[in-house]
Amino acid sequence: xxxxxxxxxxxxxxxxxxxxxxxxQDNDSLSExxxxxxxxxxxxxxxLEGKYNIQIxxxxxxxxxxxxxxxxxxxxxxxxxx
Amino acid sequence: MAKTTHQCxxxxxxxxxPGISISTDTGLCQFCEHYTPVTSEKKExxxxxxxxxxxxxxxxxxxxxxxxxxxxxxSSYTLYRLKKEYPxxxxxxxxxxxxxxxxxxxxxxxxxxxxTKSTYMRLALDQNTLRSTFSKAARSTGAYxxxxxxxxxDICNTCISIIKQKIIELAITTKTPFIVFAFSPGQTDxxxxxxxxxxxxxxxxxxxxxxxxxxxxxxxxxxINADLIQPGSPGHEVTxxxxxxxxxxxKPEFKKECLRLGWIDPDLKDxxxxxxxxxAFAIKNHLDKYHIHSYAxxxxxxxxxxKMKREDAQEKLKVDATDASINEVKQKxxx
Numbered sequence: 001x002x003x004x005x006x007x008x009x010x011x012x013x014x015x016x017x018x019x020x021x022x023x024x025q026d027n028d029s030l031s032e033x034x035x036x037x038x039x040x041x042x043x044x045x046x047x048l049e050g051k052y053n054i055q056i057x058x059x060x061x062x063x064x065x066x067x068x069x070x071x072x073x074x075x076x077x078x079x080x081x082x
Numbered sequence: 083m084a085k086t087t088h089q090c091x092x093x094x095x096x097x098x099x100p101g102i103s104i105s106t107d108t109g110l111c112q113f114c115e116h117y118t119p120v121t122s123e124k125k126e127x128x129x130x131x132x133x134x135x136x137x138x139x140x141x142x143x144x145x146x147x148x149x150x151x152x153x154x155x156x157s158s159y160t161l162y163r164l165k166k167e168y169p170x171x172x173x174x175x176x177x178x179x180x181x182x183x184x185x186x187x188x189x190x191x192x193x194x195x196x197x198t199k200s201t202y203m204r205l206a207l208d209q210n211t212l213r214s215t216f217s218k219a220a221r222s223t224g225a226y227x228x229x230x231x232x233x234x235x236d237i238c239n240t241c242i243s244i245i246k247q248k249i250i251e252l253a254i255t256t257k258t259p260f261i262v263f264a265f266s267p268g269q270t271d272x273x274x275x276x277x278x279x280x281x282x283x284x285x286x287x288x289x290x291x292x293x294x295x296x297x298x299x300x301x302x303x304x305x306i307n308a309d310l311i312q313p314g315s316p317g318h319e320v321t322x323x324x325x326x327x328x329x330x331x332x333k334p335e336f337k338k339e340c341l342r343l344g345w346i347d348p349d350l351k352d353x354x355x356x357x358x359x360x361x362a363f364a365i366k367n368h369l370d371k372y373h374i375h376s377y378a379x380x381x382x383x384x385x386x387x388x389k390m391k392r393e394d395a396q397e398k399l400k401v402d403a404t405d406a407s408i409n410e411v412k413q414k415x416x417x
Binding site for chain 1: 101112113115116226227228229230231232233270271273275276278280281284286288388
């Protein structure tokens with residue numbers, strides 16, 4: 001299966017303002033470090049839905065699931081695996 | 083020696099802006115390089131969804147829509163078109179009085195409410211506290227980290243976040259199912275946003291953090307009442323709709339139509355606002371602090387999407403430092 005982590009990072013570098021030199025750990029809060037705001041989060045969700053052909057239910061959009069690269073990757077993989 | 087800057091061949095972003103890179107191969111910025119236009123099928127899908135939602139909204143409360151009305155050209159037109167397309171909508175139009183709204187914007191708002199038979203509401207908070215908050219926003223650096231800095235100035239981010247929090251609160255308390263904002267396709271990407279409680283708790287926490295970073299101590303008045311969004315608290319689902327991401331439109335044409343309907347051009351020197359006297363100062367303050375024009379990202383997106391001519395966007399990015407309103411605002415904010 002394609003690794004969501006790399007796609008998320010690529011998205012944040014190209015569509016967000018994640019500097020190439022920024023070191024981001026998988027469990028760092030994306031909102032508190034300013035990597036995403038609510039609008040970028042919605043863009044990222046749209047991107048992931050298209051890329052992985054999944055529907056991300058609104059109930060799933062919580063800080064636990066969508067505020068870290070690790071959380072987003074796991075959520076995407078769970079949805080992909082049904 | 084001065085560093086050479088390059089402007090994107092397609093939009094108006096340039097390499098002098100921190101975070102913007104222009105490819106030496108294509109001459110495009112990172113956003114134009116990866117840009118994929120919304121397909122016509124997707125647009126039709128959005129249109130059908132908006133029609134379904136607004137043609138027969140669930141009769142939950144007194145209003146179907148809470149509309150954020152600034153009295154500027156975009157929101158005045160959106161209110162007019164919304165009512166024209168969905169005549170049965172019961173609209174509560176809320177104008178946030180930030181203490182810097184032009185008289186013409188107040189008049190325009192009233193006029194377009196009468197025209198559309200919408201209920202007008204002026205949302206006002208304590209003016210001294212608001213001024214102090216805008217002053218803190220102007221003096222702060224890094225209160226809104228990362229992406230938010232590119233979307234708006236620190237002052238505008240503060241103002242619009244207050245509006246969002248208070249309007250969402252109003253939608254919950256009045257059992258109104260929809261909120262409509264006249265944001266441009268450069269300001270947001272999602273035509274529909276469903277507000278779940280966990281999402282609202284998250285957004286509230288982030289804005290509280292921004293206010294804290296600015297040194298704002300009286301924060302509760304700006305934030306959605308926390309009791310309303312606690313898990314298990316009673317409440318209905320609220321959906322935000324951004325019609326400008328769904329409609330086809332031609333801004334010069336709709337401005338003409340609004341003028342015909344009685345909308346008055348406030349004749350501000352600021353190219354980017356037709357309602358707020360704070361805006362020109364907010365742009366300059368942001369530019370001085372971060373070397374980022376707070377409208378560049380928005381205007382670049384409009385050019386990229388073919389909704390604005392590149393030359394027009396370039397014109398809007400010119401900052402007139404001699405604009406008298408800049409100094410007036412500085413004095414009012416005790417800066």
